[in-house]
Amino acid sequence: QVQLVESGGGLVQVGGSLRLSCVASGLTFSTYSMGWFRQTPGKEREFVGGVTWGGYVTKTPNSVLGRFTISRDNAKNTVYLQMNSLKPEDTAVYYCAASRFGSEVISTTSQYDYWGQGTQVTVSS
Numbered sequence: 001q002v003q004l005v006e007s008g009g010g011l012v013q014v015g016g017s018l019r020l021s022c023v024a025s026g027l028t029f030s031t032y033s034m035g036w037f038r039q040t041p042g043k044e045r046e047f048v049g050g051v052t053w054g055g056y057v058t059k060t061p062n063s064v065l066g067r068f069t070i071s072r073d074n075a076k077n078t079v080y081l082q083m084n085s086l087k088p089e090d091t092a093v094y095y096c097a098a099s100r101f102g103s104e105v106i107s108t109t110s111q112y113d114y115w116g117q118g119t120q121v122t123v124s125s
Contacts, residue, residue, distance in 0.1 A: 009119030
């Protein structure tokens, strides 16, 4: 049974930082491309970062470029999302996801095979 478990969310002030973690089990983690998405009520899930199986290729969208960094540690079956200079508009539930297309950075939800339950991030002003 595949499980993705996010942690590290919480309440932070504007300009602060958080590091989200996602621990995977039940799959060969090192062969999967990993991604982070976020979602607010009434909106579609938004891609905020992706990394290929080996960690050599990453991508973040313009909305978080220079503030969010995705990385992975295959020895720990964990993917991270470092979030700096947080803004109120970063408030959302953050999800990690795993895609069998390991050699690509995947930005569309439909190409992910597994999802975590999400962790809430709230940025207060």
